[in-house]
Amino acid sequence: MLVVAPLSAHAHMILKSPVPYGVQTKNPLAPDGSDYPTKGIALTVNTMNEWAVGSQQELAFSGTAVHGGGSCQISVTTDKTPTKDSKFKVIHSFEGGCPAAIGGNYAEELVDPAPPMAFEVPSELPNGEFVGAWSWSNKVGNREFYLALFPVTVSGGSDDTAAFDTLPDMAVNDISGVGGTCLTKAGADYKYPNPGKYVTSGGTGPFEDLCAGGGSLAEGGSGSGSGSGGDIGAPVPSSAPVPSSAPVPSTSANPAPPASPVSSQTPEVTPSSAPVVESTLRTIKTVTAPMAPLPSKTGGVFAPSASSAPAPLPTNQSSTAPAPAPTGASCSPDGSIVCSEDGTKFGICNFSKAVMMPVASGTECSNGAIQRRGEYSHRNQRTAI
Numbered sequence: 001m002l003v004v005a006p007l008s009a010h011a012h013m014i015l016k017s018p019v020p021y022g023v024q025t026k027n028p029l030a031p032d033g034s035d036y037p038t039k040g041i042a043l044t045v046n047t048m049n050e051w052a053v054g055s056q057q058e059l060a061f062s063g064t065a066v067h068g069g070g071s072c073q074i075s076v077t078t079d080k081t082p083t084k085d086s087k088f089k090v091i092h093s094f095e096g097g098c099p100a101a102i103g104g105n106y107a108e109e110l111v112d113p114a115p116p117m118a119f120e121v122p123s124e125l126p127n128g129e130f131v132g133a134w135s136w137s138n139k140v141g142n143r144e145f146y147l148a149l150f151p152v153t154v155s156g157g158s159d160d161t162a163a164f165d166t167l168p169d170m171a172v173n174d175i176s177g178v179g180g181t182c183l184t185k186a187g188a189d190y191k192y193p194n195p196g197k198y199v200t201s202g203g204t205g206p207f208e209d210l211c212a213g214g215g216s217l218a219e220g221g222s223g224s225g226s227g228s229g230g231d232i233g234a235p236v237p238s239s240a241p242v243p244s245s246a247p248v249p250s251t252s253a254n255p256a257p258p259a260s261p262v263s264s265q266t267p268e269v270t271p272s273s274a275p276v277v278e279s280t281l282r283t284i285k286t287v288t289a290p291m292a293p294l295p296s297k298t299g300g301v302f303a304p305s306a307s308s309a310p311a312p313l314p315t316n317q318s319s320t321a322p323a324p325a326p327t328g329a330s331c332s333p334d335g336s337i338v339c340s341e342d343g344t345k346f347g348i349c350n351f352s353k354a355v356m357m358p359v360a361s362g363t364e365c366s367n368g369a370i371q372r373r374g375e376y377s378h379r380n381q382r383t384a385i
Contacts, residue, residue, distance in 0.1 A: 013099055015134050015148040017060040017116070019047040026063065028144035033177035037082050037133065037147055045151045049132070051121045053156040059094075059134070060116040065105045068140030068348075069203050071190040071210075072098035074119055075170040076130040076152065078161070084178045088133050088170035090196045092119040096189030096203020098136060101360065103337060103346050103370055122198055124163040125154045135170055137190050137210065139203075140348065143183050145174040168194040173210055182211030187355075204357060329354045339365035346370055 014024045022044040029036055051057060059074065075088035082088075100114040129151070136146040158164075171192050173182050184190060189203035190210045331338045331349035338347045338354040343364035347354030359365050 013061045013063040013065060013114075013136075013146070015150065016062045017058045018049040018132060018134075018150040018152060020148045020150045021045065024148060026065075028146045029175050031175055033084070033175040036084055036172075036175060036178045037086065037088075038149060039147065041149070043081065043131070043149065043151075049150055049152040051125070051152055051154050053121050053123055053125060053154065055121050056118055057121060058116045058118060061099045061114050063114075064108055064110055066100040066102060066114055068103060068105075068138070068187075069097050069099065069101045069189060070137050070139035071095045071192065071203075072134060072136040073170055073192070073195075075133045075135065076125070077133070078128075078130060080129070080131065082131050082133075082149065088135075089164060089167035090170055090194075091122050091125065091167065092198045092200070093192050093195035094119075094200045094202065095191050095195060096201060096205065096207065098202070101203045103140075103348060103357075117200070119200070120198065121154070123157065124167055126158045126161050126164050127154055127156070129153050133170065135172075137171075137173055137184050139189060140187060143174045143186065145172065168196045171210055184210060185212060204360065329356060337365070337368045337370065339368065 014020075014026055022041045024041065025039060027039070029039060049057075059072075072094045073090050074092045075090045077086045077088045079086040094117060098117065130153075132150045132152045134146075134148045134150070138144055138146070171194075172178055173184055185208050188206050188208035191207055192210055329338060329347065330352060331347070331354040332352060333349060336349045338349055338356070340346070340356055343366050344359060345356040346359055346365040347356045359370055363370050365371075
């Protein structure tokens with residue numbers, strides 16, 4: 001039986017593969033960007049990750065607090081000691097389903113239940129030593145940005161950086177002071193503005209542009225996310241609510257299983273100690289043409305014209321429009337899993353409302369938990385993660 005726990009105070013996730021530097025912590029980066037990019041962790045090499053160009057590598061994690069998934073990137077920099085000014089070049093983007101595509105967090109008693117994810121070392125990487133980075137924008141919970149660094153040596157590549165220099169820069173969000181001038185929208189799987197040629201699409205959606213609808217973050221300011229591993233609880237009010245009707249993901253986001261194996265696709269490894277969510281991922285290689293920034297992503301402030309000035313309000317009226325009431329099914333308490341009567345949909349209670357979304361294929365929602373179809377849950381109390 002797969003148990004999905006509601007969000008509460010607990011640790012997050014630690015990168016297990018590639019092997020990171022030093023002793024990793026589970027907290028996100030500070031909202032003010034003061035500990036970017038190292039989180040204050042010494043760049044002590046525990047194991048040098050050896051990558052051959054064209055080889056398949058594994059992205060794996062320790063922990064259970066996957067925060068409903070989200071999107072993540074694998075990037076590298078040529079700087080041996082990265083700073084705020086370092087350029088991290090993206091070699092693979094996972095849009096949705098990272099670290100796992102579930103409604104909340106795994107139960108605490110499970111041991112590393114998130115299935116490993118695969119990516120290929122691209123030919124654009126030159127030979128030499130690099131500092132690699134795994135960056136993650138979580139789907140559910142406070143607006144936070146996670147980053148873990150790891151050492152890597154590349155072989156079988158080029159001896160110049162011409163192709164490497166054309167790779168896109170790593171996306172940074174929900175922290176200030178280092179170019180992260182946008183806030184993500186809670187409850188979405190994110191599409192990067194420039195994910196690069198090597199993309200794996202997954203997750204359950206809804207799919208949103210990374211900075212769409214989440215507001216803006218001024219340089220040098222602070223974000224709404226927590227910089228520590230403290231209490232998460234329900235998403236903070238400043239986070240945009242989950243849309244009342246989730247857009248239908250494209251076929252690349254939830255593809256059907258291929259009729260024959262694809263060479264760039266690596267089967268997920270299921271941990272023997274715990275069940276996992278079954279999902280299908282497809283690696284897509286696309287060539288993305290440069291594009292101008294969309295107006296909706298800018299954080300600018302536009303002055304209204306004279307004709308748009310508001311009319312004077314009566315003294316007994318507030319000039320601030322009331323916030324729209326949350327939509328969805330009524331529920332209690334906040335943070336709990338809500339199931340539809342037929343078990344085919346679930347939602348996370350947020351301010352006494354739950355927006356229902358379809359469960360993954362082969363699972364059902366019953367008694368406040370998502371489980372494999374046909375199994376009966378004996379748990380009456382969820383373990384808080």
